[in-house]
Amino acid sequence: METLMTRLLWTFDELAKATGGTLTGVGNIAEASGINFDSRALQPGDIFLALQGARDGHDFVAQAFASGAVLAVTRRPIEGGACLLVPDVQKALEDIAVFARNRxxxxxxxxxxxxxxxxxxxxxxxxxxxxxxxxxxxxxxxxxxxxxxxxxxxxxxxxxxxxxxxxxxxxxxxxxxxxxxxxxxxxxxxxxxxxxxxxxxxxxxxxxxxxxxxxxxxxxxxxxxxxxxxxxxxxxxxxxxxxxxxxxxxxxxxxxxxxxxxxxxxxxxxxxxxxxxxxxxxxxxxxxxxxxxxxxxxxxxxxxxxxxxxxxxxxxxxFATLEGRGRVITKPFKGGELTIIDESYNANPVSMTATLASLGQRETAGRKVAVLTDMLELGVDEADQHAGLAEAVVASGVDRVYLAGPLMKHLWDALPSGLKGGYAATAADLLAAVTEGLQAGDVVMLKGSNGSKAGLIAKALLAG
Known part of the structure; x- marks a missing residue:
């Protein structure tokens, strides 16, 4: 109880006031230290939101209570703990948000x-x-x-x-x-x-x-x-x-x-x-x-x-760089060192151009290598936008380029042959060529959209 008191975030009365909901099954604890919609990440003392996603959050309320949830926001009563009954759990979350701002x-x-x-x-x-x-x-x-x-x-x-x-x-x-x-x-x-x-x-x-x-x-x-x-x-x-x-x-x-x-x-x-x-x-x-x-x-x-x-x-x-957003790691590699620039969190033409320019600006005795995977959600001109990166690649002065994905094939076809390190249909298929082609002293930058798995190559290089 001391932990809840020192981390108090919500009282049940505040939540009822914020949402207009009805409290049922309330026990001795009437306050909460956190709020979550993911039963796997829930901490003891949290409120659980039974949101409707790919699966109905109501299916996980019992699990949430077992994990220490002190209250569940639900559309119907569920045994095992206290519930705040509301017509719409998403709307209740929004009402709680506005109440939190106003308080x-x-x-x-x-x-x-x-x-x-x-x-x-x-x-x-x-x-x-x-x-x-x-x-x-x-x-x-x-x-x-x-x-x-x-x-x-x-x-x-x-x-x-x-x-x-x-x-x-x-x-x-x-x-x-x-x-x-x-x-x-x-x-x-x-x-x-x-x-x-x-x-x-x-x-x-x-x-x-x-x-x-x-x-x-x-x-x-x-x-x-x-x-x-x-x-x-x-x-x-x-x-x-x-x-x-x-x-x-x-x-x-x-x-x-x-x-x-x-x-x-x-x-x-x-x-x-x-x-x-x-x-x-x-x-x-x-x-x-x-x-x-x-x-x-x-x-x-x-x-x-x-x-x-x-x-x-x-x-x-x-300020430390964030994982997948420019973090630089140097590690032993083939009798020397490899510098990895992990930009694998996401990509689009704007960020790809900026990151290539950043790689080109680095001073290094070794080669500059770019490993790029597909940029997604670009619409009808996605092929042209991938091919159009050739100008940014050349301008950056990188020494070698490895590409993965059906969209990056358009860039592969547009690149000068002297820059081509390797191409594969998927990031997983490209990994071996990248690992084999890299040399001690290289600086390698990895970037692509989440769905095209540039992070898979980054994690493999960091772990290898």
Whole structure:
């Protein structure tokens, strides 16, 4: 009971008030320390949400009680523990999220979206928020119709600052999520050709969908936008039309946070920037130039959430690259060393081009090798977008390229023969060629969409 008291998140009375639900089977415990929809990840003292997914969450309520759930939010009574009965469990989660936001009026909230970089920016911001006081964010990339309200529902009442990642695959998905969060400041990292298979008007539709984040912005809130992106003027107009102020970041002159110089020094990057006219210098563990630009967006968000600049810069210095998003690992290999850059979490033409450029910027005595798998969800021109990466590959100056997947075959056919290391239909089939072809001293970068299994090759190299 002491653990529950020290980690108190919800009382049953608050939950009933938030949802209008009816409590049944209530025992001696009337408070909870967490909230979860996955019975496998549930901790003793948690609330269990019987959501309808690929399987009905009600089928797992008994398991949740056995694992220590103190309450289940359900549509019907289930034996074994206390239940909060509601007509719709998803709607109940959303009601709990709004209640959590409203019971913490002191909390400064930020929202982050964008075609690429939103997880990195969110986590950079969280690093600064944690150093400034009581902070809250998702423990992973929970950015959809379940993840965003769940992150709000997990927010302690005494939170001072919070940041939320907000994603989408279709139009009209970001608006409700932004309205749940009601952010004081938002970032759109960039807009590119991502999820375009769901938008008949292509990138213009993606831009419109990203602009939905302004719908939940509090009056007079701040929209932080990428001045280097071709949709900047469009998004600025949309933001101001929503009553927002606008701050800009990027490499263009005259912006609020401008990248002046980016240099790679081993496994870190040195960044010189101008922040509201003040010259600043800091280093990052991520060597990609695009991440230096993302860091400037994070600085503007941290400022909007009342974190001072010195604290923010210290946070960026200590920010560690995330798994699958640029983490650099050096390991023994064939009598020497192999440097692995793991960018395998996801990919699209924007992030692929940026990552290739980052690989090209690295100073190394050995070869630079790119291992790429299919980029998914690109729509009708997916073949052309894969073939079109040939220009970025050549411009990067990489020495060898290994490709996997039916879509990457279009890039393989477009590459100069001198760069071709190997091609296979799947990542699993490519692994042997990559392992055999790599040499001691090489720097190898792995990138692709989750579904095309670039991570499989990354894990095999790291484990081998």
């Amino acid at each position: 913490a009026p002191q909390t400064r909230r930020g929202g982050v979206t964008g075609s690429v970089g939103k997880t990195s920016v969110t986590q950079m911001v969280m690093q600064g928020l944690q150093q400034a006081g009581r902070a809250h964010s998702a423990i992973k990339s929970f950015n959809n119709h379940i993840g965003v309200p769940l992150t709000l529902a997990r927010m302690p009442a005494d939170t001072e600052r919070a940041v939320f990642e907000i994603g989408m695959n279709h139009a009209d998905e970001i608006t409700p999520l932004s309205e749940f969060v009601a952010p004081h400041a938002v970032v759109i990292t960039t807009v590119g050709a991502v999820h375009t298979e769901n938008f008949p008007d292509g990138e213009a539709g993606v831009a419109a969908a990203k602009a939905e984040i302004f719908d939940g912005l509090v009056p007079g809130g701040l929209a932080i936008l990428n001045a280097d992106n071709r949709w900047f003027d469009h998004l600025s107009t949309k933001a101001r039309g929503s009553g927002a102020l606008v701050a800009a970041f990027g490499e263009a002159g005259g912006v609020d946070a401008q990248l002046i110089e980016h240099r790679v020094n081993g496994d870190r990057a040195s960044v010189a920037a101008r922040f509201h006219g003040r010259d600043i210098v800091f280093s990052l563990s991520h060597t990609g130039r695009h991440q230096a630009v993302n860091a400037l967006a994070a600085l503007l968000m941290l400022e909007a959430l009342d974190v001072d600049l010195d604290t923010s810069l210290l946070a960026l210095e200590s």
